[in-house]
Amino acid sequence: xxxxxxxxxxxxxxxxxxxxxxxxxxxxxxxxxxxxxxxxxxxxxxxxxxxxxxxxxxxxxxxxxxxxxxxxxxxxxxxxxxxxxxxxxxxxxxxxxxxxxxxxxxxxxxxxxxxxxxxxxxxxxxxxxxxxxxxxxxxxxxxxxxxxxxxxxxxxxxxxxxxxxxxxxxxxxxxxxxxxxxxxxxxxxxxxxxxxxxxxxxxxxxxxxxxxxxxxxxxxxxxxxxxxxxxxxxxxxxxxxxxxxxxxxxxxxxxxxxxxxxxxxxxxxxxxxxxxxxxxxxx
Amino acid sequence: xxxxxxxxxxxxxxxxxxxxxxxxxxxxxxxxxxxxxxxxxxxxxxxxxxxxxxxxxxxxxxxxxxxxxxxxxxxxxxxxxxxxxxxxxxxxxxxxxxxxxxxxxxxxxxxxxxxxxxxxxxxxxxxxxxxxxxxxxxxxxxxxxxxxxxxxxxxxxxxxxxxxxxxxxxxxxxxxxxxxxxxxxxxxxxxxxxxxxxxxxxxxxxxxxxxxxxxxxxxxxxxxxxxxxxxxxxxxxxxxxxxxxxxxxxxxxxxxxxxxxxxxxxxxxxxxxxxxxxxxxxx
Numbered sequence: 001x002x003x004x005x006x007x008x009x010x011x012x013x014x015x016x017x018x019x020x021x022x023x024x025x026x027x028x029x030x031x032x033x034x035x036x037x038x039x040x041x042x043x044x045x046x047x048x049x050x051x052x053x054x055x056x057x058x059x060x061x062x063x064x065x066x067x068x069x070x071x072x073x074x075x076x077x078x079x080x081x082x083x084x085x086x087x088x089x090x091x092x093x094x095x096x097x098x099x100x101x102x103x104x105x106x107x108x109x110x111x112x113x114x115x116x117x118x119x120x121x122x123x124x125x126x127x128x129x130x131x132x133x134x135x136x137x138x139x140x141x142x143x144x145x146x147x148x149x150x151x152x153x154x155x156x157x158x159x160x161x162x163x164x165x166x167x168x169x170x171x172x173x174x175x176x177x178x179x180x181x182x183x184x185x186x187x188x189x190x191x192x193x194x195x196x197x198x199x200x201x202x203x204x205x206x207x208x209x210x211x212x213x214x215x216x217x218x219x220x221x222x223x224x225x226x227x228x229x230x231x232x233x234x235x236x237x238x239x240x241x242x243x244x245x246x247x248x249x250x251x252x253x254x255x256x257x258x259x260x261x262x263x264x265x266x267x268x269x270x271x272x273x274x275x276x277x278x279x280x281x282x283x
Numbered sequence: 284x285x286x287x288x289x290x291x292x293x294x295x296x297x298x299x300x301x302x303x304x305x306x307x308x309x310x311x312x313x314x315x316x317x318x319x320x321x322x323x324x325x326x327x328x329x330x331x332x333x334x335x336x337x338x339x340x341x342x343x344x345x346x347x348x349x350x351x352x353x354x355x356x357x358x359x360x361x362x363x364x365x366x367x368x369x370x371x372x373x374x375x376x377x378x379x380x381x382x383x384x385x386x387x388x389x390x391x392x393x394x395x396x397x398x399x400x401x402x403x404x405x406x407x408x409x410x411x412x413x414x415x416x417x418x419x420x421x422x423x424x425x426x427x428x429x430x431x432x433x434x435x436x437x438x439x440x441x442x443x444x445x446x447x448x449x450x451x452x453x454x455x456x457x458x459x460x461x462x463x464x465x466x467x468x469x470x471x472x473x474x475x476x477x478x479x480x481x482x483x484x485x486x487x488x489x490x491x492x493x494x495x496x497x498x499x500x501x502x503x504x505x506x507x508x509x510x511x512x513x514x515x516x517x518x519x520x521x522x523x524x525x526x527x528x529x530x531x532x533x534x535x536x537x538x539x540x541x542x543x544x545x546x547x548x549x550x551x552x553x554x555x556x557x558x559x560x561x562x563x564x565x566x
Contacts, residue, residue, distance in 0.1 A: 117493040137490050166490050179478045180492045184499040190531040191470050192554040194524065195462045197531075205560050207420050207449050209463045210400040214561055215498040216467040221558045224551035232544050241477065242536040246529055248473040248480075253525040261515050268507035271475040275504045277488050278497055 012065030013128025041125040056081040068092040069229035079107040095170035121221040134162035178237035192220035295348030296411025324408040339364040351375040352512035362390040378453035404504040417445035461520035475503035
């Protein structure tokens with residue numbers, strides 16, 4: 001089995017690590033514009049060898065795991081280069097633009113639009129880890145536009161990595177993911193900014209920040225190169241989530257100013273049910 | 284050694300678990316208005332026996348670990364009841380009101396104002412865990428107002444639990460902690476609210492929320508009974524942090540609306556240094 005991964009970072013790298021464990025006979029080819037990442041990926045055993053687009057004709061699977069703006073350019077070229085039975089999937093955090101970009105490509109039916117909802121705040125080949133996808137959800141969009149046998153093979157691969165499958169249209173995906181993922185990132189980045197701006201003396205942050213701040217701000221370590229194009233592509237929904245978030249924060253602030261601590265208590269208590277929702281995630 | 288803990292939850296319970304490990308001969312007495320918590324704490328081995336304020340005369344240490352509004356009422360009564368060499372410390376997340384409340388108490392010099400910056404989002408006796416304070420910072424306020432020998436014994440105890448000590452005046456503590464702790468909690472609660480309000484179908488949150496959302500929203504599981512009085516007591520600083528946070532979020536939203544993605548990239552990149560700051564925390 002020939003697996004090609006284009007963009008060898010957290011998601012693509014972790015995927016091929018799992019595939020290699022599941023299929024020790026598979027050969028993992030890597031394509032990356034960053035030569036250092038290629039060398040690093042080989043040294044780390046994430047890929048077996050470097051490849052080029054000319055090699056894609058013999059690929060069984062091609063994983064496109066690049067920033068979402070780059071994907072719009074790369075994916076049509078990948079579809080131009082693949083063989084008849086190659087399955088291509090892209091793993092970015094926005095799905096409408098990519099589905100539109102290749103809607104009329106002659107090889108559309110070789111493509112399956114996915115969003116494996118998994119990750120860490122790290123990036124690059126060294127961020128690749130085994131079992132990243134165990135128990136996680138993979139959102140598949142427009143499955144009806146993929147050849148039945150090819151989507152079947154892809155779903156089998158995802159399931160073998162431990163993923164649950166959920167089908168969704170790209171527009172619904174992009175709207176929901178703005179709330180449960182994109183907003184969290186902005187919330188963390190701006191929390192980090194507010195604290196850094198205030199605490200000019202970083203020693204104070206060192207000394208006073210507990211594990212609560214650490215987990216709330218964790219996503220502010222994420223890669224701007226990956227996240228800027230996500231916010232760009234999902235601008236409409238992200239702006240809306242931000243408006244709602246800012247409005248909720250402002251109302252909370254007003255309750256404080258008006259000494260309405262009973263309402264503050266009730267606000268917090270009603271959000272406490274997030275506990276059960278998150279526990280549900282782990283089931 | 285006689286240790287009395289008033290309010291047997293996450294912080295007080297975890298402290299006496301550590302003290303019992305370090306001093307197996309110590310007797311741990313618990314005082315709690317919640318009879319179920321007392322029984323649970325005994326069953327879990329967090330305390331040895333239940334006690335009352337009348338027993339405080341023979342205490343070596345009294346730990347006051349109750350919501351910060353309750354502390355204002357309880358602490359003077361504790362100081363009324365203790366012996367000459369008893370050391371009392373309170374562990375809440377605001378320090379100015381408590382220091383003011385007992386400023387003129389005849390036993391002021393038996394009291395040491397502390398804030399061990401450690402915790403989880405859980406509460407009650409079952410939240411008590413060993414080694415919670417290992418490597419964490421304990422902020423001590425107005426140390427000069429405590430009898431030298433007594434503060435020395437308290438600091439020795441804190442260090443034996445693995446804590447670093449930092450001295451600070453109560454007003455500075457309350458201002459800084461609003462940024463690195465109180466704001467994180469409101470940010471998480473309002474993130475949870477925004478997502479819950481939108482995603483009426485909780486299944487969508489289950490399916491689409493990844494570990495990023497989970498860590499950013501974690502603090503929204505925290506106890507309203509504990510946090511409402513903290514926000515009340517530290518209202519002035521908390522409102523200010525919220526104003527700055529809302530302003531930063533609004534500016535980020537405007538950059539999105541104006542398609543200034545270069546500025547968005549730069550914003551995120553400049554906050555990325557939180558990585559080194561948090562790594563510093565772990566040293």
